[in-house]
Amino acid sequence: MINSNILSLKNSRRLNTLIIGVFAWTVALLIFFPILWMILTSFKTEIDAFATPPQLFFTPTLENYALINERSDYFHFAWNSVVVSFGSTIIGMLIAVPAAYSMAFFETRRTKSTLLWMLSTKMLPPVGVLVPIYLLFKDFGLLDTRTGLTVIYTLINLPIMVWMAYTYFKEIPKEVLEAARMDGATVAQEIYRVLLPMSKGGLASTVLLSLILSWNEAFWSLNLTASAAAPLTALIASYSSPEGLFWAKLSAVSTLACAPILIFGWISQKQLVRGLSFGAVK
Amino acid sequence: MSLSTVETLSSRTTGSQDASIVSIAKKNARVSRYMVSPSVLVLLLWMIVPLSMTIYFSLIRYNLLYPGENEFVGFENYEFFLTDEGFFAGMGNTLLLVGFTLLITVVLGVLISVLVNKAFWGRGIVRVMLISPFFIMPTVNALVWKNLLLHPVSGVFAAVWTFFGAEPIDWFTHYPLTAIIMIVSWQWLPFAILILMTALQSLDQEQQEAARLDGAGPWALFYHITLPHLARPIAVVVMIETIFLLSIFAEIFTTTGGGPGYETTNLAYLIYSQALLQFDVGLASAGGLIAVLLANIAAFFLVRMIGKNLTEA
Incomplete structure (x- = not known):
């Protein structure tokens, strides 16, 4: 029974x-x-x-695929995407990690408001500053350059990177760092030897997210580049005004544009699933 | 650990060592202040320089088609922008776009992440498929949806409609904003799933089991245990999505160009079209500042609502 x-x-x-x-x-x-x-x-x-x-x-x-390569130089655009995404992510991490470190471990009265203020800069609609940035870029000769686009991507992703790194550092007990400090570690050693190894996973997701966001960014790339520094998002947009039927070609160029980041995302999805909590999980 | 090491360890933290620890901590705190400054500085520049230029442009006549006529006009540009019929359309469309996309992605995101949190065959592949749209760039997303899926003649949707004996819908002519909302929701749903899925992994299994033994049904479990657990991650999803959705641009740029009429023009696209299609920099700057102002109001409420919740780690 x-x-x-x-x-x-x-x-x-x-x-x-x-x-x-x-x-x-x-x-x-x-x-x-x-x-x-x-x-x-x-x-x-x-x-x-x-x-x-x-x-x-x-x-x-x-x-x-053969025709795409004849019509437009895919690798030129792809290389621009790679340079700009990786460039902005590396620079962004170099600025964001120290900031997140000091916010997480040396909290002052202003820390929280600084963090929220940083996030609020992301709330500024990019169109609000498009014209000035365009004019500044023109004056400094940064229009249609990879340097210019890298700078912009670094700035727009920085708040999210600081925030993510901050939430990961917050999870590390202060005692661990204090122990290292007692052993006479300098700030640089503390970050490099203790903090980075302990938050490897979280920082990896931060890097991943920054790469994805930069690779797919389409406002600044459409407005600030023409051809020399145009990344893949701009290449795709150039296919948006149809000249007759060419959806197979459109699909081919789209597949080519997404394939690198898609495969990259698939490989690292476990990391993303684990790491992308934005401090939402206690 | 031998007794002697314990003794040395404990002796290190007492007496004269104390003073040096405090001084090291002080030094580190000072160093750390310099470490925040690069981030703060570049973001401050990023905000202040272009923003003050925008303020200046918004107060003068500045049309690229009429160079040299840059006299001060006060708030004329603002008046123009606020009374333009595009402004109310843009406001309305922005709210609809953000609101419906949030609703769709959060509701579906919760349901789907709860669904895939259970064990079944091939869960890994299912997860990969579910988060894939997040990796697709907005321009590709928009063009694929417009030409391959929603096309009234050869699109997949048209084929499905015909299969069920219905008249295929010309989405971009008759329901352009709905089409845009579909596109954007498809893009952001994976983000919600990703975050909520991560959050569900930390759900206390024992608590659930206990509730189940107490006779709680699946609905009660969902409502009383799962949903409260997801409150914080949902707040995160709402906040981050709002940030990105307020300035949706590429999806509109590559599909409808804001039309027909103003039907798919959001504020971001409206300002873009004034600056770069009508060359009226003064007007666009006024619009940009109004958009910044509105975004700040939204930010204020968002931060009030969830920001406090988030930094209390």
Whole structure:
């Protein structure tokens, strides 16, 4: 009697798991579908891409990718994206980590308001300062340069980086640092030998988020670059005014633009899932 | 650990050592103050320099089409901007865009993250698929949705509609703002899922088990245990998404260009079009400052609502 009860309980649990699984897979496939569809379309001929009803099965072709490379120099744009994303992330971390360190471990009365003020600079709509920045960039010869874009990305991501690093440092017990200090460690040693190893995971997510945000940023890149420093976001936008039917090519160039960061994201998703809490979890 | 090391350790923290620890701490505190300053300084410059230029431009006549006529006009630009029909449209659209996207992403985000928090086959792959849209750049996102999914003739949505015997919808002609909200929600839903999923991992399993043994049903569990646990992460999602959604630009730029009429023009796009399409820098600057002001009001309330909650780590 008891045995059969447990058995049926087990069975109903198994059924539950199955239902949840099927449901979760359906939701995930629906959400992932646009990306899948974009990748599929990139291997279609233009005629197949425009077919009604849309075709799930077709003879794949690589011609779009070949044409993309002829029409626009993909690697030029991709390289700009890489340089600007990594450049701004590295500089940003160099400024943000010390700031977060001192905010987390040497809190003063002003620390919290400073932190919130930093975040509030992100609330400024970029259009509010577009014209002055454009004019300043023109005067300093920074228009359409990678340096200029790197500076902007560093500034717009800095508040989030400081905040994230701050929340990770907050989790480290002060006693650990005090112990290092008693052993005569300097501030630099304290950060480099104790703090960084202990918050590796959190800082890695900070770096990841900054890379993703920079790679995908599209306001400043569209308005401050033309060709020399234009990253992939700008390349895609140049495909937005259609000259006839060219959705297969659009899909191909989109796939190329997203592939690096998408693969990067997939590899590091465990890190992101664990680290991206913004101090929301105690 | 031997007894003698314990003794040495404890003796180190007493007596004369105390003074030197205090002095080291003082020195470090001083050094640390210099370590905040680069961040504060660059952000201060980033705010003050362009903002003061914007204030100046907003008070003069400054149209790139009429160079040299830069006389002081007082608040004329503000008057123009505030009475322009685009302003109210822009305000309304901004609120609708932010409000609905927040609603959709938070509600779906909670449901989906609770769903995938259970164990089932292939959970890892499901998670990867769920967060993937977050990695897609907004320009790609917008173009893929516009041309491959929402297109009234060859789009996937049209095919689904036809399959069920309905007339395909021309989204960007008849429901342009809805289309934009769909696009933006798709982009930000993974962010909500990501944060809420992380938060659920720290949910106390024993507490849940205890509640279940006390006879709490799944709904009661969700309402009394899961939801309160998610309050803080939801606040984080709302805050960060609001920051980004207030200045949505690329999605509009690459799909509708603000149209038809002003139907998909948010404040950000309105100011952009005045500055770079109509070349009226004075007007755009006035608009920019009004947008900054409105964003600050929003920020004030957001910080009131959740900021306190967040820094109390």
